[in-house]
Amino acid sequence: MDVHIVGLGNLGSAFLNGLKDLDVNIYLYDDSNEVRQSIQKNYSITPEKSLTAIRDGVLLLCIKPQNINEFFHTHKDKIEKDVLICTPVAGLEIRTIETNLDNNILRIMPNLLIRDKTGFIPYASNYEGDYLNFIKNILENLGTVKEVEESMFPIITALSGSGPAWYYELSNQLVNSGTELGLSLDDSELIIKELVKALPALVDEDETFKDLVNKVKSPGGTTEAGLNSLNNDSFDTIILDAIRKATQKSTEISKELTNE
Ligand SMILES: NC(=O)c1ccc[n+]([C@@H]2O[C@H](COP(=O)([O-])OP(=O)(O)OC[C@H]3O[C@@H](n4cnc5c(N)ncnc54)[C@H](OP(=O)(O)O)[C@@H]3O)[C@@H](O)[C@H]2O)c1
Known part of the structure; x- marks a missing residue:
């Protein structure tokens, strides 16, 4: 499976660390030159500056809420329909993403403990089942996973994300x-x-x-x-x-x- 991580700050790099030993092809993107150099040094993977076209696999969006609208504006045409959009962005609701993309969307609220595979990952999605087996094959390797009502995300973000x-x-x-x-x-x-x-x-x-x-x-x-x-x-x-x-x-x- 291809996993594209956009944004390699605190959470994106925690994901990278958690995922690096799993059977996935990892593609990395970050705006910041400094962050790209640090990732290259620590993980020997060279990140790109920004996302190019992706046809399938998973897009793991780990950028700040204030960068989200700009991201969709610039990149939504590069993301094909089969791509699973997985987002831990605080406050970013599934219905907001749906106004930009017609894809399967998995909203998650992990915390930094995924870095060492001891996280807790509540999730909500706009589809039935486990598309691409992403939950079973990937998320369950990074911590305890639990489906929750999306309306509970604000309190879960406060208790677990923070x-x-x-x-x-x-x-x-x-x-x-x-x-x-x-x-x-x-x-x-x-x-x-x-x-x-x-x-x-x-x-x-x-x-x-x-x-x-x-x-x-x-x-x-x-x-x-x-x-x-x-x-x-x-x-x-x-x-x-x-x-x-x-x-x-x-x-x-x-x-x-x-x-x-
Ligand atoms: N940190 C946590 O513990 C935690 C927990 C749960 C959820 N979250 C969520 O995870 C998201 C990321 O948080 P964070 O603490 O990891 O933030 P962060 O440390 O600021 O990392 C975000 C990174 O994304 C880069 N970036 C911004 N726009 C980009 C784009 N269009 N393409 C590529 N790279 C881009 C930023 O570069 P520039 O600085 O150059 O813009 C920065 O290096 C947030 O939405 C937050 O709500 C975080």
Whole structure:
């Protein structure tokens, strides 16, 4: 199968890394000379500057929402009907792509963990079944795949697409607290990095995160003191507000892309 990745920034290069050992022919495109050179150096594949005609296979669109309308305007006539359009672009709805192309469309919302084949990939499509076996043969190799209602994409984008950033920012704030209270930056970073690397081993399918919190905390102990402080400072509201803002942003981008 031919897979054409357009846009090799954070997500496009994560896809490339995840796909490089699979049985696919990879074709790469990026506007940026610097990005093309870096990909050439790290993967020994030479990307093109922009897409030329493609007749079949998969077009994996990994460019920013603000570049989408220009992309369709310039390239839609080069994309034949048999090509599967697969897009992780935040806010880009299937119906918006359908105004430009009469193709099978697979909308996905992965996160950067696909790089190491541990991603979560929710998807919605405008066709029945698994066209080109792309889901089974490719996506399922990059992480856990699940079909969802397209109307759920804004909240899924906020929770999963942006998901790594919430944990990294929490970790960043923990590191800052460590240094504020006397640890060196190196020691504080080391402690939190080791912690984050070890956490997945404790995540159990049968236990909720609330259960896991309860396992760490003991009555009258240090963890409970910190958790009470988080509660008093409305940690739940802070997180809910952040996820709500990210969800709204996704909806706003959709409206901009459909010119509503
Ligand atoms: N990053 C994530 O974790 C994540 C997660 C889920 C979904 N997404 C979605 O994935 C998309 C890409 O995000 P990103 O973080 O990877 O962005 P990025 O790092 O900015 O990468 C986009 C790349 O595409 C290039 N580009 C733009 N227009 C092009 C065109 N017409 N032809 C070829 N290359 C083009 C850009 O080059 P120039 O800079 O020169 O324009 C840039 O190198 C976004 O739509 C985002 O919503 C990202």
